[in-house]
Amino acid sequence: MSPSGKPPRAVDIVRRGLLTRPWRSAVEAVRPPWSPQESQFTQACTRCGRCVEACPGGILQRGDGGYPAADFRHGGCTFCYACAGACPEGLFLPRDGRAWDIVATVTAGCLALQAVECRRCQESCADGAIIFRPVAGGLWQPQLNRSACSGCGGCVAGCPVSAIKMEHSHGRSLAGM
Template identity: 50%
Template sequence: MDVSRRRFLGGRKPGPAPFRPPWSVPEARFVNTCTACDDCLKACPTGLLQRGEGGLPVADFAAAACTFCGDCARACTTGAIGRDSTAAPWAFGIAIAEGCLAAQNVECRVCGEACDVSAIRFRPRIGGVPLPEVDNTACNGCGACIAPCPVSAVQRIAGVGGVTPNPELP
């Protein structure tokens, strides 16, 4: 059998779960619990939450950042989004890819300026512009650094961050 036909007939390779609203229950339970009512989308003051695949909400960091206000959790009546303030809203940190303008010797500090918790710092270097250094122990996962990057070099990395991840969260 042709390998490409087998891949087509066998379906898609499952990818990582989408980023759901902060404090969401695990993905399988979220998909079964969320009614796609859009109440959390309407409640989100920054516009971070968008309608994703199947009409379910996703956190779109290309559009906005999270303020951790909890409005989405308060608006959710199904229990798909919890609000445990002792738990991490997400378990991710960030990385800066090689496409970063500073790595190309072009002065840019947009991501660091957007970071309210100073998780991205720029250290001077001889013979070039300062390069960004990420401290994922300080990163709170708000995503404010992602959208303003002019070359989309700031990326989320699942499973890291400054907060202890709750195993019940995606």
Template identity: 45%
Template sequence: MINRSRRSLFTRQQSPQLQRLPWIKDENTFTDQCQRCNACIYGCQTNIIVKGDGGFPVVDFHHGEGECSFCYQCATVCPEPLFELQHQSPWAQVAIINSSCMAVNNIECRSCGDQCEIQAIRFALQIGKVAQPVINSADCSGCGGCISGCPVAAIEMITP
């Protein structure tokens, strides 16, 4: 069993929360039972699953096609019981836009909205400014498509 809290003693700053695969039951089950066999990495249709810290698989939206298609292939090929059933929600994460966003800084950009197939990102018109991005969290699936499309890395996933 890996105790991640002890690792923080050896780092100067806390690393951001790792982006786990969709449908993972919980962090403890994952770190206790994942054999790091890479089956999920090879099975990912969009190639967004990569080796992370300690060889554990993580989702990297800057890799491969840059978004999760929710194909469930990572769970299907996994030899361990790490995943919830496919009919359940894959994860609770949603996208947020930080202050480095070009539109927030009054530079026309709608890259994230163009990448969002479900149109969870819309742009509100502003007087004297460029249209501002607005994410409808209820519509956001957390697929990550908007992340790879952002030219200034202003979008990140959070679990509300």
């Protein structure tokens, strides 16, 4: 019963989806490291799941449509290339370049930005891309060195309030964070 004494209204998930669908379409999934561009990836990927099974860190999950997607809430990518080795389609790019074009971004929900002492993202960042600098008032706030960020996502899993998001280095938001 609600405070008014009436039974709570059931949520129609289908109708609610009509409201959330446009928001979701603007967010892209993070494909496995060394994946080709999205259109090429979804055209060639058979959704067999072998890359998901091969991921030792468990960050690759089956995403929308059964395509593999990175979910950094499970941890960071170690760039081991096991996903590429497991792909029967030979879909992955050579390991010689950058694994993907994504970087971390600190959102307004960050505890340090709310004047609460927390440096979990810095502790989780093996690349040293997140550092804390003092600002007026004696507070320390995170600063991200985008060029040092490998896009591994370790800081996403380390953040206790989910205030770290991953985005393409050119600014588009990504899902699974």
